[in-house]
Amino acid sequence: MAFVLPLFILRWHHQIEAWETSLIATISKPALVLALLAGTAMAAQAQSAAEGQKLAFDRGKGNCLTCHVIKGGELPGTIGPELTGLKAKYSRDELIAIVTDETKRNPQTVMPPFGRNRILSEKEISAVVDFLQTL
């Protein structure tokens, strides 16, 4: 019995080691890195969306509220459509294109060409689109 127990423990230990090795082999590099990356990317996107909301509401920047109803914003205007459910309506690239220069799609649009006329930088537009995709 005194002999058997350590042997059992030893086997058990080996078993765990084997599991670990196989786990590390299967999950480890690409998957683990990806999982970590996804975590940071999600955090970064949330931060960017928050930054985008600030830009969208700032009268000196996006000032989107002047024309659009947006959840969380006060005193919205009525010229543009309400900004809601945008993720279902447009791809990210389409949203970037609309904010950058909507006159390309619709020459009669009232919407200022935020990218073309450098009202917002590319990075700022990306943040605004991150925010738009949360609506």
Add this chain to the structure above:
Amino acid sequence: MTRRLAIRAAFAAFALGMLAYVPARAAESIDPAADKAAFQKFFTSKFPKLKLEDFVNGPYSMNEDLHKQWEEKEQFPPYEFSLEAGKEMFATPFKNGKTYADCFPNQGIGIRQNYPYFDEKEGKVVTLELALNRCREANGEAPFSYVKDDMAALTAYMAFTSRGKPMDIKIPNDPRALEAYQKGKEYFYTRRGQLNFSCATCHIQSPGQRIRAEVLAPALGILNAMPIYRSEWSGMGTTSRRFTTCNSQIRGVPLNPQDDEYRNLEYYLSYVSNGLPISGPGARP
């Protein structure tokens, strides 16, 4: 048989070509009367409940709540001080003993609706504000700032004596007058500034809509109410003030008051509001 078909095809093509050619030419030629009719019809169709003369009340014509606000405002109009000051200034002689009345037809009373006019001697558009400063300078007085205060007071008084008279802008049979009109029209519809807005973007495409809490005025009759007391400005402003601040707000570079472009713009915009009553001085939010 084939020859007959070919002839018919050629004839049809020719007829179609002519059809396409006629409207294309019409679009190229300058036709102020047709512009005015189309301009006014655009607004009366967009706001079928409004009478033509209602448009001179700007945003206050756009809905009932705002109209009530306007009626209440008219009980104690915020432009009253300016109007009183203008009346007094108008009657006070210059140092040389002459008065404003000496510079204008009908002693300057009830003539607002005829401005701006095309001066065939000068070959340019002359606005009321410009004529007032020219009157001062001709009588040895320093010109006023075009945007507010004294100029607003004088034009307020002159508009007040003309209230109810239909805007009556004439375009003489002079190619330079037509050109000035056309340039004003082009200025009105040209996008500019970092925000890429034309006058028409807000005042044709979006009248009655809100930008934030502010209701956009229709372009039709917009100058009939000038000068205006604007709560946003906490004071009076002239047509010059309206044009220059519009340009700043769209993040453009404003021109100087009474530059040719603004004179032409005022000519165009006043002409297409012909027939609507003078309502100035006005009050706006």
